Amino acid sequence: MTRRTMMAMTAAAPLAAAAETSVKLGIDLFSLRSQNWTPIQLLDYCAAQKARVVHFSEIRFIGGLDPDNLRAVRRHAEQLGIEVEIGMRSVCPTSKMFDAKAGTAEEQLGRMIDAAQIVGSHIVRAVLGSSDDRRPGPIEKHIENTAKVLRNVRPKVVDAGLKIAIENHAGDMQARELKSLIESAGRDFVGVCLDSGNPLWTLEDPHLTLETLHPYVLTSHVRDSAVWRVPEGAAVAWVRMGEGNVRIGEYVRKYAELCPGRALSLESIVTNARVFPYRDPQFWDAYRNDPAWEFARFLDIAERGKVRPVEAAPKDREGVLRKEREDLEASLAYTKRVLGIEG
Numbered sequence: 001m002t003r004r005t006m007m008a009m010t011a012a013a014p015l016a017a018a019a020e021t022s023v024k025l026g027i028d029l030f031s032l033r034s035q036n037w038t039p040i041q042l043l044d045y046c047a048a049q050k051a052r053v054v055h056f057s058e059i060r061f062i063g064g065l066d067p068d069n070l071r072a073v074r075r076h077a078e079q080l081g082i083e084v085e086i087g088m089r090s091v092c093p094t095s096k097m098f099d100a101k102a103g104t105a106e107e108q109l110g111r112m113i114d115a116a117q118i119v120g121s122h123i124v125r126a127v128l129g130s131s132d133d134r135r136p137g138p139i140e141k142h143i144e145n146t147a148k149v150l151r152n153v154r155p156k157v158v159d160a161g162l163k164i165a166i167e168n169h170a171g172d173m174q175a176r177e178l179k180s181l182i183e184s185a186g187r188d189f190v191g192v193c194l195d196s197g198n199p200l201w202t203l204e205d206p207h208l209t210l211e212t213l214h215p216y217v218l219t220s221h222v223r224d225s226a227v228w229r230v231p232e233g234a235a236v237a238w239v240r241m242g243e244g245n246v247r248i249g250e251y252v253r254k255y256a257e258l259c260p261g262r263a264l265s266l267e268s269i270v271t272n273a274r275v276f277p278y279r280d281p282q283f284w285d286a287y288r289n290d291p292a293w294e295f296a297r298f299l300d301i302a303e304r305g306k307v308r309p310v311e312a313a314p315k316d317r318e319g320v321l322r323k324e325r326e327d328l329e330a331s332l333a334y335t336k337r338v339l340g341i342e343g
Contacts, residue, residue: 023256023339024083026053026265028221029061031328034321039063039073047080049332050343053263055219057087057125065111070118077120085219085263087125087165087193088112092146095129095172105149113153113160123165123218125193128181131171131201134286139173143181150185157189165218167193168209171201174290175212182216191218194259196251197269200225200236203276203287205297206246207254214258221267222255223331224248227298228305233278234298237308238271241331245305249338256339266335268328272310 027046037045039062046054054077056062063069077084090097091105102108112124128146133139150164157164168178182190194217199209206225224244226237241248255264277283284290314320336343 022260023341024052024261024263025050025332025335025339025341026055026083026085026263027051027328027332028055028057028265028267030057030221031266031268032324033061034324039069040076043073043076043080043082047082049329050341051082051265051332053083053085053219053265055085055087055125055221055263055265057221057267059086059088059112062086062119065115067118070115074119083263084119084121085123085125085265086112086116086119086121087123089127090129091126091149092128092133092142093149094133094142094145096132097127097129106152109149109153109164110156113156113162116162117160121162123163123191123193125165125167125219127167127169128172130169131286133172137286139177139286143173143177143184147181147184150190154186154189162189163218164190165193166190167221168195168198168202168213170198174202174204174294175199175209179212179216187216192216193219193221194255195221195267196246196248197221197223197225197238197267200227200246200298200301201274201276203234203278203290203295203298205294205301206251208294208297210251210254210258214255217259217262219263220255220259220265222248222252222264222335223267223269226305226308227301228307229302230273230275232280233276233283234302235273235275235308237273238269239308240268240270240327240334241266242334246301252335252338264335266328266331268324268331270311270323270327273308 029042093105116124128142133142192213194213196206199206224239224241225246226239226244228235314323
């Protein structure tokens with residue numbers, strides 16, 4: 001831990017006790033994507049880490065939507081005192097990520113709503129797509145199509161007493177764009193799964209994302225990022241919590257204040273750099289509506305950053321699995337220190 005990190009934690013100590021009571025610390029199971037564990041094994045691991053929420057962000061993590069399986073997961077989670085959230089991938093029929101072989105978007109959402117009721121999840125997390133949908137775009141077309149799908153399933157969602165949590169996912173939407181989707185679909189039954197790492201993939205300061213979307217937040221994914229200047233533009237790497245330069249400790253405390261009672265779930269992903277070549281005029285074809293003042297906030301972060309060396313991946317599968325767990329556990333430990341959570 002750096003001296004700067006220690007000073008920041010000390011300064012935040014008066015806020016820690018309040019944060020501990022208002023935040024439900026969780027784990028998004030994408031953090032354990034390579035482990036190939038059963039849902040019961042995943043729940044047991046998360047319980048050992050003292051998680052209060054387990055976020056099954058994709059169907060594969062929960063082992064399928066068979067009702068008997070879902071009831072078994074619910075029973076085990078309740079025995080462990082863990083709250084379950086479930087999710088799926090794209091619900092935008094025009095997204096490059098959408099899987100038409102699984103049925104219409106409405107049919108896929110309908111199955112997830114039924115599953116959420118069985119397993120005891122108060123939300124269904126879903127996404128529009130990824131950064132690929134900004135080219136050729138426009139992203140507004142996909143936003144409109146996603147909102148239409150959501151409006152089509154509104155009666156089923158409302159009858160089930162649930163909400164749909166749309167994530168700002170993999171560079172698909174900036175904060176104001178996701179806000180427009182929620183408002184168009186209907187904020188009475190649609191909200192946000194707020195991801196802290198993905199804004200950097202849309203040239204956005206994650207603090208701006210939180211400032212814009214906190215009134216809509218239903219749940220979250222949290223991880224740290226390192227951002228720095230390169231000749232082509234900027235580089236972004238996802239890192240362990242506390243190792244980046246986006247002021248993630250401040251972000252976590254602000255989230256606890258602005259989104260009380262919502263899950264703060266760690267989605268641990270550690271990557272090498274992805275370059276965003278904003279000096280290339282063609283790059284801006286995907287961002288014609290990006291206000292200069294928003295981009296300036298992103299640039300401020302990049303200016304403060306330092307080059308992060310390429311990290312060599314483990315050479316064997318067991319090393320990959322071990323590092324994945326170590327990355328998550330280190331991030332959990334940091335987050336607990338920031339929030340004053342014991343264990």
